[in-house]
Amino acid sequence: MIGTWLRELGPRDEDAVTRSVLPPPRLAEFVTRVGAGPSGWAVELGRAMAVHITEEIPELALDGIVQELRRGCEAVALGLVAALSDQRDFTVADVPEVFLGTAEVVSRGVGIEHMLRAINVGHSFAVHEVLDSCEQLLSGDERFTAMRRVCELMLKVVDELTADMAREFGQVQQAWQASAAAARMEVVQSILHGDRVPPDRAARVLGYDLTRQHLAVVAWADDPAPVWSGRLEEAALDLLRAAGCTSTLVVPVGDRRVWAWGSGVRRPPGLPTHDTPQPRPGVRIAAGLPAPSLDGFRDSHFQALEAARVGMMSHGRPSGARWLFDYGELDLVAMLSYRVDMAREFVRRELGALAGPGESTATVRTTLKCYLDEERSLNGAAERLHVARNTVAYRVQRAEQLRGREIGVRRMQLQAALTLVEELGEAVLSPESTPSPDSQDRTSRPAR
Template sequence: MAALRSREASGVPLAWLIEAVTAGFVDADVSTLLDEREERTARAALPPSFFGWLAAEARVAQAIVSDQNEGDSRVPYREVERAAARMLLEFAYRLMHDDPDRHFLDLPFRFAAPAARLGIESSLVIQAVRVTERRWVDQLLTAAGERAGDIAHSVLSASAAIYDAVVDSFVTDYVVAQAQLDGEMLATKRALIDALLKPGVRDAKGFDDLGIDLSGHHVAVVLWHPTAGIGPHLDTAARQIGMSAFANAVTVVPGDDRTLWIWLTFADDPPPAVLERVRSIPRDPGRVGVAIGPVARGVQGFRRSHLLAREYAAVAGRLPPGIAPDIADTERMSYLSLLLRDPERAEWFVATELGALATGAVSDRENRETLRLYLETGQSLADTAERLRIHRNTVVYRLKRIEQAIGRPIASRRHELYAAALLAHLLEQSES
């Protein structure tokens, strides 16, 4: 006890406690646990028996983590032991100086990044730290004997400070590592998808890392923001689509600064009700545009559905709010996307089909709109008049003027004339 009293008298408040808790240990080699400078500094301040305790507790911490991870050989156990040793050394320093808030080591724990990459739950690591910290507290208070009540506050304060410091350090590093890993995985996924979307790819060989069954049925979705980049509006819409579809797999990657690309993959052909749920997700149409490709199967279907969804999105994005459909899908967009694929040729087509009606004159615009609605309503004079809010006889008069201008009966080329009138309307709206 003379040694204990001399250390206590020397101004190191709880040095006696360190000697008491390590009394049953002998010196040990800790060169694999501490850096050379750390070990040299520690040996100048702590008794040799402490290093036997340090080595033993590092092994116990490793065993705790191993048990929690069912002996997974991928876990970086050496770094776990090193982290436990540094944590215990920091604990001892703070106890000896009775200063729970003072930092003696930088505590750079190197197991956060490996844990994130291996998919080890951060909660398991934090739980292991808690179990280890509680174990040390119990040993220290037991070693203190009758004096446990006198030093309990100091021990618990130092313990809590160490726990907070370690957890804060680990969580920060883990989050950073997880973000880096997510970025790497996303870049890898995007590179695989870019390769898969190239023409000529016909089988799934080499694309296993995507984690989806490419032989299944795919529905591609493109989300975009009319004015801003990828943000919470698109992320929320993507989550809602994924939850509403009940797909076997949901794949999401950024398309560019303003779009998200999504694939819903199903083992079987999805029923119409599934796609209707996707179309019905709650959203703000002014902030989130949605384009949906057709259901298509296999590797080529993965590509086809996506390219059509992108085409629908591109066309819908050019249309004015009053013309653009709420959901740009095959039913609403296949015809428009085909017509507007080449704007210059679309203008040529309008000029060829409508002839003298293809001018900017007010009367010609009125006649084109009358022609479009007349054909759109199944050549109903009453419905056309109602939609234009004019008299039925005015519709009849305009139709005669239209046939005179184009030089042939409307019925002779009604499909071509409807396409031309619709194109003229869309091009005019886009320009305005």
């Protein structure tokens, strides 16, 4: 039986559950066990834990690692609430999501000390939040009993996670160090960090000519379910070959992501405009812009990472319909969302009530964006949206009312804000401060 104080837990954001990064079936298990309110509270706790951990341990704020960290934090927070509600012990087997990112952490050269510290930092943060809730919702002996139970359970969580993380990390690290991919990643990381790498050694280890024009891509799995790593490599290679690349380099980054480059001799590589080979379901690909020599190898890769960051936040297209994220199309969104918190504030400042919730407001935003894209042509927008000309005129007028300003005022900023909303959706509309799903490693790019 769920205790009274747990039943009273609820998120600040009523849509918190829908913003979970766990797979819907997995989340549904927790909602069934503890209810929507406590589940939403746990999702927010997990998100806040992830933000706090990356602030305290910037070594974990790397693309690909930070979203796995948030997924693990959410699973732990939900597992904790479930254990408290069921009066059961917490077991690591209940939260396998914690270990999904271990292979990527190892391949990126992040040490075990950072992972173990993350457990302790997250534990301290979570204890503070849970005990605060106990104090607010309970009194007298009930409060004392609940707090004692929380402390006992969370000490057990730390003990089990620490032991299992050390064991898992050691096993993955041993396998990684014995692989050929480890040697390639070492050279690639040195190049990306701007270190001097002897050209003959780089060519020998990578089997790839760094003097050509390069097109970089990042392929990843958008579902935490196990993915055959060869599927990601296959998708990256198919796209590079379709782009005209005759030479390729693929480096796995853990089990759920690959970095890849391609180059051509006769002509610079470029993404195909049609007949692009679509990967299997669950695979997403981001691409940079073609660029020459060693600098191009780096630049195209960093652009692909930025496009991947946008892709992981993107809610602008129907789920499952968007699989390719081209930096050439997303450069503006990538730059404007480099700091998601500032992008969110910019959107709300420029759109006012037009950034509000609800389907009707979203329809008005979409119409205004189309109207501006069509150079303020009512006929052009009506044709694209398949509505009457007068409907477009009415919605544009309504947009001005909601915004509180005419659309000609700060026109460029207005269109930029609408572009951010179209691509990123709730990531820039929600007033709740959330971590970027794919924080770029800001220190990895060398100054030139």
